[in-house]
Amino acid sequence: MSGSTTLPADPPGGRRAIAVWSVGVAVYFVAVIFRTSLGVAGLDAADRFHVGASALSTFSILQLLVYAGMQIPVGLLVDRLGTKKVLGLGVVLFTAGQLGFAFSPSYGMALASRALLGCGDAMTFISVLRLGTRWFPARRGPLVGQLAGLAGMAGNLVSTLVLARLLHGIGWTAAFAGSALAGVAVFVLLLLFLKDHPEGYEPEPPGHQGAAYVRRQIVRSWREPGTRLGLWVHFTTQFPGMVFLLLWGLPFLVEAQGLSRATAGELLTLVVLSNMAVGLVYGQVVARHHGARLPLALGTVGATAVLWAATLAWPGAHAPMGLLIALCVVLGACGPASMIGFDFARPANPPERQGTASGITNMGGFVASMTTLFAIGVLLDATGDDYTVAFSSVFVLQALGVVQILRLRRRAARRERERLVASRVETVHVPA
Numbered sequence: 001m002s003g004s005t006t007l008p009a010d011p012p013g014g015r016r017a018i019a020v021w022s023v024g025v026a027v028y029f030v031a032v033i034f035r036t037s038l039g040v041a042g043l044d045a046a047d048r049f050h051v052g053a054s055a056l057s058t059f060s061i062l063q064l065l066v067y068a069g070m071q072i073p074v075g076l077l078v079d080r081l082g083t084k085k086v087l088g089l090g091v092v093l094f095t096a097g098q099l100g101f102a103f104s105p106s107y108g109m110a111l112a113s114r115a116l117l118g119c120g121d122a123m124t125f126i127s128v129l130r131l132g133t134r135w136f137p138a139r140r141g142p143l144v145g146q147l148a149g150l151a152g153m154a155g156n157l158v159s160t161l162v163l164a165r166l167l168h169g170i171g172w173t174a175a176f177a178g179s180a181l182a183g184v185a186v187f188v189l190l191l192l193f194l195k196d197h198p199e200g201y202e203p204e205p206p207g208h209q210g211a212a213y214v215r216r217q218i219v220r221s222w223r224e225p226g227t228r229l230g231l232w233v234h235f236t237t238q239f240p241g242m243v244f245l246l247l248w249g250l251p252f253l254v255e256a257q258g259l260s261r262a263t264a265g266e267l268l269t270l271v272v273l274s275n276m277a278v279g280l281v282y283g284q285v286v287a288r289h290h291g292a293r294l295p296l297a298l299g300t301v302g303a304t305a306v307l308w309a310a311t312l313a314w315p316g317a318h319a320p321m322g323l324l325i326a327l328c329v330v331l332g333a334c335g336p337a338s339m340i341g342f343d344f345a346r347p348a349n350p351p352e353r354q355g356t357a358s359g360i361t362n363m364g365g366f367v368a369s370m371t372t373l374f375a376i377g378v379l380l381d382a383t384g385d386d387y388t389v390a391f392s393s394v395f396v397l398q399a400l401g402v403v404q405i406l407r408l409r410r411r412a413a414r415r416e417r418e419r420l421v422a423s424r425v426e427t428v429h430v431p432a
Helices: 015-040 042-049 054-079 083-103 107-121 125-135 138-170 171-181 179-191 211-223 225-256 261-287 290-312 321-332 334-345 351-383 387-391 393-428
Strands: none
Touching: 015 042, 015 107, 015 125, 015 138, 015 171, 015 211, 015 225, 015 261, 015 351, 042 054, 042 107, 042 211, 042 225, 054 083, 054 107, 054 171, 054 179, 054 211, 054 225, 054 351, 083 107, 083 125, 083 171, 083 179, 083 321, 083 351, 125 179, 138 261, 138 334, 138 393, 179 290, 211 225, 211 261, 211 351, 225 261, 225 290, 225 321, 225 334, 225 351, 225 387, 225 393, 261 321, 261 334, 290 334, 290 387, 321 334, 334 351, 351 387, 351 393, 387 393
């Protein structure tokens, strides 16, 4: 027999893969509920802890600082220890952080709780991405990644619809402490059902571990233009939607646009629903047409910039509802567009570096989000709550990201073509 078109290292997928992967996705789903819970509680947190805009933004900034700083260490841990151990530790940490936030009597303790939550949250998404590469064929990678992101947005939807109502129905402590029970539930599921890989598809045992291994993993991943392009795509696309949902969307809609909290909540829900719908479309398109990756990413950035500019520059006191709806729909596309970054990093790195490369890529959007959250908080305090000036910081980071994407795109495409040719040659010579 001559050979096979599928490499032996390519997992088969199937129902078992879906079941195991779903456990990992459930963990990520809960992590996103906890991560975004502050987005619907921002004004309540300001009243509870008696803080202004800068101090309020510090909650999310610290959480994202920890998250972003943990990405490369987590990627290395996932490559070294496997998904189950890292996800398990993540669940323990983010559940403890949510519980701590529920019972924090002071701003300082609440801040520490959000940092702990960010640490646990940082261990989830990269682990789920790696779980997908271990259980599904490579051609399913873009769709599996978008579906994982879709589950995350479902978690955001729970925060927006359920946690917001609980918060105003049963109070701060009961709402946050009750939500922490979801962390306990997914921890049990993880212990009982999650496996790192299918039988017969064990990865090669890692070689000598230590500083040299860590340095080699990071340097080799970073040298790939596809990894760096993935980071900048993630950087440029993710942060406008995340900043809006994570903290500043509700205050902007209520205080700057004069909407009621109920109407503002509906628009935040629209962002999440748009994210989920666009994620399904982007996943299918990228899985079938890899050439659509960059046009989709840059198109999303352009549409976001145009609608933000139109909203902020509107001559009246408040932008019309139709424009705000259009803005929220486009902000919903930011999350799916950021997932395209992983579709540049994934083919640029071998399986043993997937966790590290994903960690590097995932840093991009969270560094941009953290920077923008800080800038908006500082500018609001400095300008007496001028949201037009504060939100103009979005354009600065978008411009920086687009310049880097355009600089790296040709090198990444050339390297990807070289890898594709090499893999086809190897496939032809694989014995049956």
